[in-house]
Amino acid sequence: MxxxxxxxxxxxxxxxxxxxxxxxxxxxxxxxEYETSAVNYPKYFKIAIDKAQGSTITDVDGNVYIxxxxxxxxxxxxxxxxxxxxxxxxxxxxxxxxxxxxTEIRVNFSKxxxxxxxxxxxxxxxxxxxxxxxxxxxxxxxVTGKRTIIxxxxxxxxxxxxxxxxxxxxxxxEFNPFFDDRVVKFPYPYPYRCPFKDCLNEILRLLDYAMSNxxxxxxxxxxxxxxxxxxxxxxxxxxxxxLKGLKELAEKYSVPLIxxxxxxxxxxxxxxxxxxxxxxxxxxxxxSKAIGEGIPVSMVGYREExxxxxxxxxxxxxxxxxxxLAAGLASLEFIEKYNILPRVERLGKKILEELSEVENSHVGxxxxxxxxxxxxxxxxxxxxxxxxxxxxxEEALKRGLLVYKAxxxxxxxxxMPPLTIPEPLLNKAVEILKRIxxxx
Ligand SMILES: Cc1ncc(COP(=O)(O)O)c(C=O)c1O
Numbered sequence: 507m508x509x510x511x512x513x514x515x516x517x518x519x520x521x522x523x524x525x526x527x528x529x530x531x532x533x534x535x536x537x538x539e540y541e542t543s544a545v546n547y548p549k550y551f552k553i554a555i556d557k558a559q560g561s562t563i564t565d566v567d568g569n570v571y572i573x574x575x576x577x578x579x580x581x582x583x584x585x586x587x588x589x590x591x592x593x594x595x596x597x598x599x600x601x602x603x604x605x606x607x608x609t610e611i612r613v614n615f616s617k618x619x620x621x622x623x624x625x626x627x628x629x630x631x632x633x634x635x636x637x638x639x640x641x642x643x644x645x646x647x648x649v650t651g652k653r654t655i656i657x658x659x660x661x662x663x664x665x666x667x668x669x670x671x672x673x674x675x676x677x678x679x680e681f682n683p684f685f686d687d688r689v690v691k692f693p694y695p696y697p698y699r700c701p702f703k704d705c706l707n708e709i710l711r712l713l714d715y716a717m718s719n720x721x722x723x724x725x726x727x728x729x730x731x732x733x734x735x736x737x738x739x740x741x742x743x744x745x746x747x748x749l750k751g752l753k754e755l756a757e758k759y760s761v762p763l764i765x766x767x768x769x770x771x772x773x774x775x776x777x778x779x780x781x782x783x784x785x786x787x788x789x790x791x792x793x794s795k796a797i798g799e800g801i802p803v804s805m806v807g808y809r810e811e812x813x814x815x816x817x818x819x820x821x822x823x824x825x826x827x828x829x830x831l832a833a834g835l836a837s838l839e840f841i842e843k844y845n846i847l848p849r850v851e852r853l854g855k856k857i858l859e860e861l862s863e864v865e866n867s868h869v870g871x872x873x874x875x876x877x878x879x880x881x882x883x884x885x886x887x888x889x890x891x892x893x894x895x896x897x898x899x900e901e902a903l904k905r906g907l908l909v910y911k912a913x914x915x916x917x918x919x920x921x922m923p924p925l926t927i928p929e930p931l932l933n934k935a936v937e938i939l940k941r942i943x944x945x946x
Contacts, residue, residue, distance in 0.1 A: 511589055511844065512926050514560030519906020519934070520570040526552040527567025550899050551908060558585030561927040563908065572935045574921045575908045579737070579769050579878075582796035583837055583846075584924040590799050590836045597832035604828055606631070615831040618838050619797075620807065622778045625787040627807040630815070631826030635768040635794035636664025638804040639672060639731070641820045642790045646729030646762045648819070649812045654723055656713065656730045658694035660914050662738030663731065663766055672731055674739065675914055690716070690723060694736055695744040698871040698882060706744070710751040717759045729762045729790070730755070734780035737769035740913030741880025741920045743873050749784040762789035762809070769878075772796035773841050773925050776851030776876030783875070799837050803830025846925050850876045853932060857921065860936045864943045868894055879921040880912065881943065890915030894946060901942045907935055 526534060533554035537545065553565040561584055563571045576582060583590060597611055604612070616629050630645070632638040643655055657663070661674040670679055671689045692713055695705045702708035713730075716723045730752055736742040749765070756763035765788035770780035774796065777783055781791070789812070794804030803826065841847065854876040861872045861881065868891060870884035883894035895911035898919050902909045912920045921939075923932060 512560040515562040515570045518562045518570040521906045522568045529566040530554040560584040561924045573908045574923045575910045579922045580795045584926045593832045593836035615835040626810045628813045630806045632804045633824045636666040636669045638792045639663040640668040642792045642806045650728045652728035653688045654726045655689045660739035727761045731764040733766045740918040753786040764790040766792045768794045797834045798830035799833040801830040881919040890917040892916040
């Protein structure tokens, strides 16, 4: 099936010149001249990109890399996927900016997306992940008339002023202290590092206590905001039963459960939505990244009973861009047509098995679900080793592999391969990574 939809350079990786080659260096220098010193990714991937096809990226010096980053889980179906590109091009010929005035693509996208959620919902369109999280929290506060949001340590929900308070990692807050103080953080069950004896139940018990106790949060909780797997927090997979437990608490206290699927959604974990692993229905779901396959579009799906929002409740000029919706509809259809989900589940397990053969005391934990895999690097026992992720990213780049980091201490290598990656390329990538991990 893969020949039909995957344009990867199957000979990858091809390293003609150790990166950064001279043409890359020139563009990196030019970028430095014109752009802010705050740019992030070029400091890790010291290359300039010429083009990208399927699971491969070609730099301006002709090196071809296997891409296990997918623009942070955005280009889930491979770069320049011909199926998606054709549908975006068709829309481009019609109209590419409409405000909220209905178009066929808007209506068809909405109908299709809603059919995948598993509960009766309405959609509110937004533009980015953070915008969608802000809208979701606003909806929860509006429909409950309450203010406190329960969120989790290590979480990432964006770094706009409105989402900084919801995001757990303090390092993002150094530059903007004005975050929301009506957010209370609880520990996220982190099996590798959990200080509790019975991590999952201890955390659920704490939450239950806080929500029932009028001297604490009781009576003022507007919503529980959670990632089904923590993304930026280090690809932390909670024990089975966590989302189910949260859903039970949410129901017990009539509080909306807001599931942030920005990174986990659209097939990344082997289900269309990661909450479907726990067979629960969220009250509000936040969707972005891969739904637009690289064209910025995001949305909030919320339970139909909440549909009492006043006109103009949430605004934003670019919400629901038709090109993004064309990409979104095409990607949902593509995942079904090519039966992508079982593929991701099967190959995800295979990657974990392969990586478990690595023998190095710096590899503290290997975990994941589907194509969302984290490798936690440590030293002196289980002390986080952030230098290690730098070494691995740099070494991988030299060998033609793009991988990136995550984690509260920046010490987790994360793998986010395209869901369409041809198996031989995936095997090569894992082989290279294993060699690096064995040698650090
Ligand atoms: C779970 C989650 N929520 C929200 C966001 C914020 O999305 P954006 O960067 O589009 O604002 C991210 C970004 O990585 C994310 O991973």
